[in-house]
Amino acid sequence: MSAKYIIGSVIASFGIVYVFDTAIADRKLFGGTTPSTVSNKEWYETTDKKFQAWPRTAGPPVVMNPITRQNFIIKTPTDS
Template identity: 65%
Template sequence: MAAKIGGAILASIVVAYATNVMIADRKLFGGTTPKTVWDKEWWEETDKKFQAWPRMAGPPVAMNPINHQNFIVKPRLEN
């Protein structure tokens, strides 16, 4: 009896694994990977666009962990 249960569990694991590989990895039903993910040319053009943007820093911001509001940190005047 235990051999039948163990065999059934092992067989169900094998079937589940094979189904997962066929559907997820081999895209049996077409998959949902957009072209922008696998297209190397798109990645290169996007990277060029991001590198071309000017980099501008704003004032430092401190996070208030209690109510998650951001506050602009003003420099202290030392007199």
């Protein structure tokens, strides 16, 4: 019986958090604007090119994506 209350409370808390997050972040409840670095696709492409141009001094070449924080090792055809 207590599991019913725990699960209900967890679901309700996620609902409350979603409403507050939407009101504060998306609808700008406290004012402010979305930074241009988030909404500007040209900035993203320029930053991505800049990160790809950095030389690596050790290890295999890596594709760096600072937005998603994922790094991918580039496999060349000779790296079987």
